[in-house]
Amino acid sequence: MLNQTAADGGPYLSLRGVTKQFPGCLANDHVDLMVGRNEIHALLGENGAGKSTLVKIIYGVLRPDEGEIVWRGEKVTVQSPAHARRLGIGMVFQHFSLFESLTVAENVALGMNDPKDRANLRERIVDISQRYGLPLSPDQTVHDLSVGERQRIEIVRCLLQNPKLLIMDEPTSVLTPQEVEKLFATLRRLASEGCSILYISHKLEEIRALCGAATIMRLGRVVAHCTPSEKSAKELAELMINAELDPPERSRRVVAKDAKPKLVVDRLTIKSPHPFGTDLKEIGFSVYPGEIVGVAGIAGNGQTELMDALSGEVPSGAPERILLDGVAIGHSGPQQRRALGGCFVPEERNGHGAIGAMTLSENAFLTASARRSLARFGFVSQARTVDFARQIIRGFDVRTTGPKAQARSLSGGNLQKFLIGREVMQAPMLLVINQPTWGVDAGAAAAIYRALAELAEKGAAVLIISQDLDEIFLVCDRVAVIAGGRLSPPIPVKQATIEQIGLVMSGAAAKSEDGASVREHA
Amino acid sequence: MRFVPRGQVSTFWTYASPVLAIVLTILSTGVIFWAMGQAPGPAAYTFLVAPLVQAGGLSALAVKAAPLIMMGAGLALCYRASVWNIGAEGQFTIGAIFAGGFALAFPDMPGWLLYPGTIMAGLIGGALMAGLVAFLRTEFNVNEILSSLMLTYVAQFLLIYLVTGPWKDPQGFGFPQTAMFSEGATTPILIEGTGVHLGCLAAPLAAIAIWALMSKSTLGFQLRVVGEAPRAARFAGFSERRLVWVALLTSGALAGLAGMFEVTGPIGQLTTQISPGYGFTAVIVAFLGRLHPIGAIFAGLLLALSYLGGDAAQIDLGLPNAVTGIFQGILLFLLLACDILILYRFQLASPRAKAIGAAE
Numbered sequence: 017m018l019n020q021t022a023a024d025g026g027p028y029l030s031l032r033g034v035t036k037q038f039p040g041c042l043a044n045d046h047v048d049l050m051v052g053r054n055e056i057h058a059l060l061g062e063n064g065a066g067k068s069t070l071v072k073i074i075y076g077v078l079r080p081d082e083g084e085i086v087w088r089g090e091k092v093t094v095q096s097p098a099h100a101r102r103l104g105i106g107m108v109f110q111h112f113s114l115f116e117s118l119t120v121a122e123n124v125a126l127g128m129n130d131p132k133d134r135a136n137l138r139e140r141i142v143d144i145s146q147r148y149g150l151p152l153s154p155d156q157t158v159h160d161l162s163v164g165e166r167q168r169i170e171i172v173r174c175l176l177q178n179p180k181l182l183i184m185d186e187p188t189s190v191l192t193p194q195e196v197e198k199l200f201a202t203l204r205r206l207a208s209e210g211c212s213i214l215y216i217s218h219k220l221e222e223i224r225a226l227c228g229a230a231t232i233m234r235l236g237r238v239v240a241h242c243t244p245s246e247k248s249a250k251e252l253a254e255l256m257i258n259a260e261l262d263p264p265e266r267s268r269r270v271v272a273k274d275a276k277p278k279l280v281v282d283r284l285t286i287k288s289p290h291p292f293g294t295d296l297k298e299i300g301f302s303v304y305p306g307e308i309v310g311v312a313g314i315a316g317n318g319q320t321e322l323m324d325a326l327s328g329e330v331p332s333g334a335p336e337r338i339l340l341d342g343v344a345i346g347h348s349g350p351q352q353r354r355a356l357g358g359c360f361v362p363e364e365r366n367g368h369g370a371i372g373a374m375t376l377s378e379n380a381f382l383t384a385s386a387r388r389s390l391a392r393f394g395f396v397s398q399a400r401t402v403d404f405a406r407q408i409i410r411g412f413d414v415r416t417t418g419p420k421a422q423a424r425s426l427s428g429g430n431l432q433k434f435l436i437g438r439e440v441m442q443a444p445m446l447l448v449i450n451q452p453t454w455g456v457d458a459g460a461a462a463a464i465y466r467a468l469a470e471l472a473e474k475g476a477a478v479l480i481i482s483q484d485l486d487e488i489f490l491v492c493d494r495v496a497v498i499a500g501g502r503l504s505p506p507i508p509v510k511q512a513t514i515e516q517i518g519l520v521m522s523g524a525a526a527k528s529e530d531g532a533s534v535r536e537h538a
Numbered sequence: 539m540r541f542v543p544r545g546q547v548s549t550f551w552t553y554a555s556p557v558l559a560i561v562l563t564i565l566s567t568g569v570i571f572w573a574m575g576q577a578p579g580p581a582a583y584t585f586l587v588a589p590l591v592q593a594g595g596l597s598a599l600a601v602k603a604a605p606l607i608m609m610g611a612g613l614a615l616c617y618r619a620s621v622w623n624i625g626a627e628g629q630f631t632i633g634a635i636f637a638g639g640f641a642l643a644f645p646d647m648p649g650w651l652l653y654p655g656t657i658m659a660g661l662i663g664g665a666l667m668a669g670l671v672a673f674l675r676t677e678f679n680v681n682e683i684l685s686s687l688m689l690t691y692v693a694q695f696l697l698i699y700l701v702t703g704p705w706k707d708p709q710g711f712g713f714p715q716t717a718m719f720s721e722g723a724t725t726p727i728l729i730e731g732t733g734v735h736l737g738c739l740a741a742p743l744a745a746i747a748i749w750a751l752m753s754k755s756t757l758g759f760q761l762r763v764v765g766e767a768p769r770a771a772r773f774a775g776f777s778e779r780r781l782v783w784v785a786l787l788t789s790g791a792l793a794g795l796a797g798m799f800e801v802t803g804p805i806g807q808l809t810t811q812i813s814p815g816y817g818f819t820a821v822i823v824a825f826l827g828r829l830h831p832i833g834a835i836f837a838g839l840l841l842a843l844s845y846l847g848g849d850a851a852q853i854d855l856g857l858p859n860a861v862t863g864i865f866q867g868i869l870l871f872l873l874l875a876c877d878i879l880i881l882y883r884f885q886l887a888s889p890r891a892k893a894i895g896a897a898e
Contacts, residue, residue, distance in 0.1 A: 327773065328775065329772050329773055349775045349777075350772075350773060350774060350775030351774075351775035352775075353775075354775070360773070362773060364769075366767075367767040367769050367770055368767070368769045368770055368773055369770070369773065370770065371763060371766050371767040371770050372767075373547075373766055374762075374763075374766065378759070381759065382763065382770065382774045383773075383774055385756065391756045394755055394756050394757065395754050395755050395756065396754060396755065396756060396759055424546075425546075
């Protein structure tokens, strides 16, 4: 019966009973989804709710075990992404697939199914980008472009194929608030011209502003279909996590005037060892005991480099560039820094902060062996290490079978709780965390925020590097922005607005003053 | 018929894969015997069983297995750290040259000093050779696979030069060999009347020591981390340079020690032929033993059997000695092939493929 309504403005895309089983995990459990013509439809859910699996099925990357897909009135089996594109389904992935050393036009040409499509490509790129307010010049090399511009390439690449459905996976996580507004204008325009949009996100306010309908998923199942503008963000969140949401309240602390900073970074300049990395330029800031400082910024503006410089993975040459409790540590490696009281949690969990193939107790040993005396005479003290891992598991409510479980058997949120627990339980004087809740569900995120607040309460200095502005505004006392490898002077969060921070994130402020302001305030 | 990703490592197949590979290797070797005009059953018996049941078979196995186990355990450590030393043959040769040179230089030194000196010389020789590889890797970023392999040929030509030139035995009727080592520099026999020598005991002990190092010590932990996740090792502050040196020096020293035992034991002198490719076979030993030092003991015994079987096949069946190489090659090939089962599941026909077929 749905098939009949499709022709006269019924659902463009409808999924019925789609089920996908992965080893040990039912990723999609009889999912129904309907996207109408001209509709911007939100697919909402926590990490691990099954959103990505579902869109991969729609886009032909995965095949469903059960269920059917009806596309514009016809039952289809989407064989592959190329098939999906022929059907008129386009997708913009969260992680772009662009070649940095090629130009915009070359990158677009590489994504074309048919060589014939490459004719007049430059003109068509310019045409599309002007029509939809996505300014791009076809001859620019990708590595010179900002993340927002790169996303435009991906969108233009999709639009060139005249899609009838555009899937966007977490498109705003890499954009400044201003860029988000521009993107929304483009999406609304597209929808009005007959291209439906399936919009995946966990950002509730965005969904309320943009989407006309929403499907909410939890643990692989659809828990609700609703109209987002009729619900409050809190109601949506509670549907998403099936629990009353209790936002952590943190009383902002004002640091005493005479307090001595735990961390001082002074005119830190490091050339990135990676060909397309970001050089750190004249970074200067301090973190005082008891406060949480946030470093906001769009990915790829020097966050990784800053983290590596602070953790000692890439020592910064001159010792006095970084002071930890007054001790010059710029030249020293991670082990010396840990001995002095610096603990670190990198962004990437698997293969950086933890080793997936090793047990939790081995992973506990990785960074805590010195501060928790887990080694004796050059040998690993099994008893002490297992005991420490057990303490972390208990103290941070890590859901696992025990200290002998492999790190890779844990979900992202649980592993992140373990890694943060590992560092927090070493009683650090300074804790630096890159993207504390990246890929972490709301419950785990709340636990992490609580742990960080408690640590600061006890007098430690905490530095958070995050792309998530909401997170920074929720937990931090002061905020600085990193853009193009330069850091703006930190300002109290109470005095900052999201718009203002967004402007600095886009690099506007840093460019106009040529970094002079950074030096003055450092 | 296709392979479906399991999503996680199968513990069962981690250990069953080598067993399956061995079974398939025996079957394939049987086919080759058959193609060469032999009845596969009796030929397989000659190759795999007869060497063990004949008189002195087990002691011959122990003698052949000793260098394989010693080097295989060292290589297992190296490979666990993702340092791909495939030049154990060269390190074995240099260890033998150093030990032999020491024994020839001081033939009259008292045994209590001479023999330990010979052991040290073997260890140092192998470590120096591997140290060269480590130096090239850490200083100039030279790929250790290439440098360690190519240095093997340098070592072999050095050996040939020495035994045909400056070190040639003046009383040796012009044969390319040195004088026999003196009594004090000879590896003692452990069981009278057999060839079982001190090295046959030292090899499993070395494997156990490597196992303890890898699984219990901080250093072993660091080696495993750098092999498994180099970025995590850097994050923890482990020095990759240092660990590359440790891995190469340890495996090199063990290979050198194996070379020392071989020339001061079963051979008794330096000749141009001191190894039937033990160093390369040890690579198979390490992988067949799942890069576990204890696994190397079992794998070493099996591959030692392939040497004895090759001899038996040559003598009793008139087959070429290359049978050993074929067996070892097929084994490594099938082992790597069977390892796909650790990460992938074999599916005869996918139910989904049927469903899709029906839908169309």
